[in-house]
Amino acid sequence: MAQVTVTIAGQSYRITCAAGEEAHLERLAASYDSKIEEMRAAFGEIGDMRLHVMAAMTQADELHETRRRLAAVEAELGRLRSSSGDERARMIEARLAEGVHKTAERIEFLVRSLNAAGQGQGT
Template identity: 55%
Template sequence: MAQVTVTIAGRSYRMACDDGQEEHLRELGRMLDEKIEELRGAFGEIGDMRLAVMAAITMADELAETRRRVASLEREVQLLSSSEHEEQIARALDGVAGRLERIASDLNARTRNQDSTGAEATPGLD
């Protein structure tokens, strides 16, 4: 288990994280520190705890909005995927219909040809 020190609102905190996650934890600490400084600039010195809570709520709101957007995009991708799938099926069915029409036309031609020569029609035997 790795140990990382992050500085948030001028205070250092020693934290544990999984090996290999050190830089990620440092980046999260920087993001929180930046949000607190942004709020401090907007509201002034209103207390560290209040600024930390406001920063956490602001970041939670951003996370909730991001989750809503991701869910919306996932639904859109599913719709597009199903539309593409439906289009592929339609193209395949068009191809099958074309082949069936050619077979039917060929059978009709054979039947007409055999009727005109007086031979008995035997489908598929040539």
């Protein structure tokens, strides 16, 4: 296992991760730190814990919305698969599959971001 030190809201956290994931974890921490700074700019100095909670809730909301959109795309893909086998339907299916893939990547990014934030609090 590898370790990486990240800084979030001015605090350093040492986090264990899989070998090769260090840069990814650093990007996630930077994203979360940016979200906290965004909250700080919007709401002022309301306390670090509140800023962390608000940033985490914002990212959780983004994850929820992404999952909802993914479910809608998967449902549409299912309807297309069952309705027609013509070339146009296959092209639409390919585009939807690409959208599902991109949405899944976004969900994974958000989950890792939330997990990293949770790990950073306990380390």
